[in-house]
Amino acid sequence: MANKRVQFSHPIIPYLFIAPQMLIIAIFFIWPALQAAYLSFMLEDPWGMSREFVGLENYQYLFNSAEYLYSFGFSIVFSALVAFLSLGTALILAVKANAVLHMQSTYRVLITWVYAIAPAVAGITAYFIFNRHIGVMYDFLNSLGWQFNPEADAVDASALLILVSVWKQIPVNFVFFLAGLQGIPKAVREAAALDCANERRRFWTITFPLLAPTGFFLLVINITYAFFDTFGIIDTLTQGTPGGRTTTLVYKVYQDGFLGADLGLSSAQSVVLMLLVLSLTFVQFRFIERKIHY
Amino acid sequence: MNKTLKALTLSAGLLSGLASAATEIEWWHAMGGSLGDTVNAMATEFNASQSDYKITPIYKGGYEETITAGISAFRAGEAPAIIQIFDAGAATIINAKGAALSVEDILVDNGYEFDINSYVPGVRYFYADANDKMIGMPFNSSTPVLYYNKAMLADAGVKPPKTWEEFETTAEKLKQKGYVALAQSHTPWIFFENFHSRHDLQMADKDNGFSGLPNKVMYNNKHLKMHLEHVKAWKDAGYYGYYGRVWGDNENAFVKKEVAMWIGSSGSFGGLKTSADFDFGTSYLPYWESINKDAGTTFIGGAALFAMAGHTDKEYEAVAAFFNYLTKPETQYFWHRETGYVPITNAAYNLAKDDGYYAANPDAEVGIKQLSLDEGEWTKGYRLGFYVQTRESIYREMDRIMSGETTVEAALKAIETDANRNLERFARTVK
Numbered sequence: 001m002a003n004k005r006v007q008f009s010h011p012i013i014p015y016l017f018i019a020p021q022m023l024i025i026a027i028f029f030i031w032p033a034l035q036a037a038y039l040s041f042m043l044e045d046p047w048g049m050s051r052e053f054v055g056l057e058n059y060q061y062l063f064n065s066a067e068y069l070y071s072f073g074f075s076i077v078f079s080a081l082v083a084f085l086s087l088g089t090a091l092i093l094a095v096k097a098n099a100v101l102h103m104q105s106t107y108r109v110l111i112t113w114v115y116a117i118a119p120a121v122a123g124i125t126a127y128f129i130f131n132r133h134i135g136v137m138y139d140f141l142n143s144l145g146w147q148f149n150p151e152a153d154a155v156d157a158s159a160l161l162i163l164v165s166v167w168k169q170i171p172v173n174f175v176f177f178l179a180g181l182q183g184i185p186k187a188v189r190e191a192a193a194l195d196c197a198n199e200r201r202r203f204w205t206i207t208f209p210l211l212a213p214t215g216f217f218l219l220v221i222n223i224t225y226a227f228f229d230t231f232g233i234i235d236t237l238t239q240g241t242p243g244g245r246t247t248t249l250v251y252k253v254y255q256d257g258f259l260g261a262d263l264g265l266s267s268a269q270s271v272v273l274m275l276l277v278l279s280l281t282f283v284q285f286r287f288i289e290r291k292i293h294y
Numbered sequence: 295m296n297k298t299l300k301a302l303t304l305s306a307g308l309l310s311g312l313a314s315a316a317t318e319i320e321w322w323h324a325m326g327g328s329l330g331d332t333v334n335a336m337a338t339e340f341n342a343s344q345s346d347y348k349i350t351p352i353y354k355g356g357y358e359e360t361i362t363a364g365i366s367a368f369r370a371g372e373a374p375a376i377i378q379i380f381d382a383g384a385a386t387i388i389n390a391k392g393a394a395l396s397v398e399d400i401l402v403d404n405g406y407e408f409d410i411n412s413y414v415p416g417v418r419y420f421y422a423d424a425n426d427k428m429i430g431m432p433f434n435s436s437t438p439v440l441y442y443n444k445a446m447l448a449d450a451g452v453k454p455p456k457t458w459e460e461f462e463t464t465a466e467k468l469k470q471k472g473y474v475a476l477a478q479s480h481t482p483w484i485f486f487e488n489f490h491s492r493h494d495l496q497m498a499d500k501d502n503g504f505s506g507l508p509n510k511v512m513y514n515n516k517h518l519k520m521h522l523e524h525v526k527a528w529k530d531a532g533y534y535g536y537y538g539r540v541w542g543d544n545e546n547a548f549v550k551k552e553v554a555m556w557i558g559s560s561g562s563f564g565g566l567k568t569s570a571d572f573d574f575g576t577s578y579l580p581y582w583e584s585i586n587k588d589a590g591t592t593f594i595g596g597a598a599l600f601a602m603a604g605h606t607d608k609e610y611e612a613v614a615a616f617f618n619y620l621t622k623p624e625t626q627y628f629w630h631r632e633t634g635y636v637p638i639t640n641a642a643y644n645l646a647k648d649d650g651y652y653a654a655n656p657d658a659e660v661g662i663k664q665l666s667l668d669e670g671e672w673t674k675g676y677r678l679g680f681y682v683q684t685r686e687s688i689y690r691e692m693d694r695i696m697s698g699e700t701t702v703e704a705a706l707k708a709i710e711t712d713a714n715r716n717l718e719r720f721a722r723t724v725k
Contacts, residue, residue: 045723047390048369052722061715067690132537133546151538152697241539243693259358260683261365261386262719 033274039267046261058268067244068252068269075248078162079226086166087218090173091211095203097174098181108178115171119229123236126164150238154245157238161246164237165230172225173218180214181207212292220284227277249273316348317612319375319605323351324360324597325434332632340619347612349376357597358682361386364602368393373602375609376616378433380597381483382685384421385503385677387600388429389724394600395610397617398428404614416591416665417638420675421598424505430598431617434635436561437592437661438484440580444573446473446554454555454577458524461580465533468554474535476528478557479544481692482685483595484579486513487676489521491593492579493586494670498717503677507721511678511713513688514706517585522702526695536696539689559595560661564634576657578664590668593675596635627651636662678713679720687712 040058044051062068097107117125129137130150141148150157184207192206231250234240240247240255247255249269257266325333330353337351354360357380364377379387387394401408410418410428416437421430442454447464450471455461465475478484490497495517500506528534535553537543548556549569557579558566566574581589599620601613619625626642629635631651637643643662646652652659678684691705700708 043719043722045390045725046365046386047393049390049392050723050725132543133550133552151540151543152536152693154697154699239540241689241693242697243699244690245693255686256683258362260680260686261362262680262683265719 036267036270036274039263040271041264042267043264046263054264058264059272061265062268062272067247070244071247071249071252074158074246075227075250078158078165078230078248079223081162082165082169082226082230083219083222085162086169087173087215087222089166090170090218091177091215093170094174094177094181095207098178111174112171114168115175117168119168119232120236122164122168123233126160126233127237130160150242152242154242157242157246161230161234161238164233165226168233169222169225173222176214176218177211180211184210216284216289216292219288220281223280223284224277227273249276316346317608318348318350319609319612319616321349321351321376321378321599321616322354322360322364322374323378324354324357324380325378326353326356329434329633332629335632336620336625336629339625340616343619344615347615349612349616357383368602368604371604373604375601375605375613376599377602378597379430379600381420381593381595382681384430384598384675385679385681385720388421388423388677389507389679389720391725392603394429394602396423396427396429397431397599397601397613400601400610400614401617404611406614406618412639412641414636414638414640414643414662414665415669416667416673417594417636419504420594422504422674430600431620432594432596432638433599433620434561434596434629434633435594435638435665436559436596436635437594437665438478438480438488438557438579439560439660439664440555440557440577441548441562441566442555442575442577443548443551444575446471446551449473450554454575455580456578457583458521458580459583462524462528462533465528465531469532473554474547474552475533476555476557477535477537477544477547477553479541479559480595481539482688484557485521485525485692486518486688488579488592489518491591491670491673492581492589493517494590494672495585496672497676498678502672502675503679504674507717507724508678509714509717509721511684511710511717513713514710517582519702519706521582522695522706526702529696539693560636560664561596561634563658563661564632574657576660578660588668590670591666591673592664593673594636594665630658634658634661636665678717679724680716683716684709684713 041053041055042051043054043057093111097104097111100107114122129135130148132138132149132151138148147153148156150160188206188210192202196202196205227248228250230248231254234246234248234251235254238246240251250273253266253269253273256262256269260266321337323330323333330351333351337349341348352374354363357378360377361379361383364373364379367373398408398410408428410422410426413428413432417432417435418428419426420435421432422428440454446468447454450464450467450473452464452467455464461475468475487497489495495515496502496512498508498512499510500508502508525534529536535544535547537547541558545556545558545562545566547553548558549566551572560576563576579592599617601610605613621639623637623639623642623645626637626639627645627649630637630642630646637646643666646659687709691700691709694700695702695705
């Protein structure tokens with residue numbers, strides 16, 4: 001046993017190696033998070049000239065506010081739909097693109113293309129395409145008989161946001177799924193093809209379980225994306241309208257804290273958001289990851 | 295070679311000597327696009343007009359971004375000498391003791407003449423404190439006015455309505471010709487705030503927030519309820535087009551000839567001149583004769599310039615010199631002509647008149663004339679804490695009224711609850 005000892009026995013060196021990284025985490029993640037937690041118990045004027053401890057008042061305010069509870073529910077439904085739809089679509093596209101024999105790379109480039117677009121740009125582009133005065137799609141949808149009106153109709157506005165958010169995220173998922181598919185050994189696929197003629201069944205029994213680690217990783221990434229990165233799309237496309245019906249939790253933090261200068265209230269919202277994403281990630285790792293074999 | 299080098303060093307030394315002699319101050323503003331160009335032109339002219347002071351305008355984004363940048367800078371002890379703050383943020387900076395100095399004090403202390411009565415009535419007290427002392431220098435000031443498509447109104451054989459009572463018959467005639475009569479671009483500003491000043495109605499306790507920290511917003515009143523119920527009925531009848539809360543979407547409905555009339559800002563005039571390919575006219579904001587027969591002046595909208603605390607006497611000297619330059623009739627006239635914002639002093643207004651500007655552009659005078667209408671008890675302005683959030687509630691509830699999701703009564707109740715809670719929270723942050 002003795003000769004199996006770790007080579008670097010000096011206890012300081014490994015810590016020195018990770019010190020820069022820990023320092024960055026402490027400065028840019030832990031310190032702001034603690035600051036937000038501290039401010040969430042305070043009522044403070046915007047200029048930082050007075051600060052008063054108010055206990056849980058900010059949290060009580062939030063959970064008694066119908067608007068906040070709505071944005072809570074909306075964020076969850078919105079994120080679930082965005083993650084599910086973008087993962088599903090990307091998986092289908094990846095499987096199909098992987099099976100294409102001719103011009104495979106052309107397909108890949110075309111699907112990955114959107115990846116380079118920033119969320120805010122995607123939002124502005126969609127604004128122009130779906131705008132009532134100049135939008136091509138606006139006219140098209142209305143000519144189909146759908147009274148499409150995202151400025152006034154909450155369902156239309158939500159559908160539009162989901163569409164753009166999904167569209168923007170598909171390429172990322174596509175690239176990972178494609179890499180995952182190509183990582184499946186050819187021998188396994190050939191053996192499966194010999195044993196089972198049904199392509200759909202082969203997918204669900206062989207390909208899908210083997211893709212599961214990639215899928216799980218993407219699920220975590222997509223939930224985070226839907227919660228946080230869709231901010232740019234919302235800000236350029238709906239600003240939480242109509243009637244506050246497309247306000248996600250992140251957008252509400254921005255409205256109350258950045259636009260409204262109510263630091264205590266928006267800090268409390270950040271803390272709630274942080275806890276929510278932490279618990280979601282925990283659930284994912286605890287219950288979903290268990291079912292995955294690497 | 296050596297000589298050139300020497301000469302260069304010498305001139306560089308001279309230049310830096312000159313530069314260090316001038317007191318430099320920063321001016322953070324929210325004027326993008328062509329407005330930003332005009333701001334830069336004014337700063338350049340001021341810098342060229344003397345050698346003691348140098349002002350550097352810095353564009354900080356929209357109104358909200360600018361005030362947020364100012365707040366962060368102030369907290370870090372690096373606030374600019376001058377910052378532009380918009381109407382809804384006025385309470386935030388004026389109530390914060392020690393955040394901004396009074397521009398009136400700065401001008402007087404540095405030996406400039408100051409008379410608040412030389413400012414146009416509607417502008418005068420909007421950024422003043424409880425004792426009528428001017429805290430913020432009104433900068434880009436506008437007021438809501440009605441624009442109308444001349445051809446459409448002529449087609450229906452109507453004139454722009456002076457009152458909302460008249461509007462109902464006008465709108466019916468326009469509808470018969472296949473036109474939607476009206477759109478407007480800023481629900482809180484036009485249908486809430488200015489609705490109260492035009493009819494001389496109280497908006498909040500403590501003199502609309504001027505004589506102390508208010509704790510009651512009075513939006514939940516029978517007049518506003520009546521008005522909004524009419525607006526909803528107009529929408530259902532096809533008289534009113536509601537294109538959501540975004541300013542541009544409603545303005546575009548007018549530009550694209552979807553509606554015959556549009557209520558926007560007097561400062562929209564310049565933009566409409568280039569975007570609308572039809573002849574349009576300008577008229578006063580309509581009022582309800584049934585509420586107030588002698589409807590008077592409206593509030594201004596836009597923003598003011600504040601001198602932030604924490605600078606040296608020398609820097610405030612520069613601030614005073616710049617404000618003095620800014621309020622000169624020639625500067626104001628230039629600003630008025632370039633942007634469409636109203637001139638803030640009577641002298642500038644007279645200069646524009648004498649120059650024949652309004653004879654050639656009668657529409658450009660409507661905003662300033664409206665601001666010169668009779669003042670009432672409640673037309674000074676308003677000072678409400680966390681008002682940005684209150685406006686957000688107003689936008690939200692208006693969307694819901696228009697989609698039929700809520701009633702006017704419930705909406706006004708919700709706005710009142712939100713607004714009062716904002717006031718209560720804000721009052722506790724002011725020490």
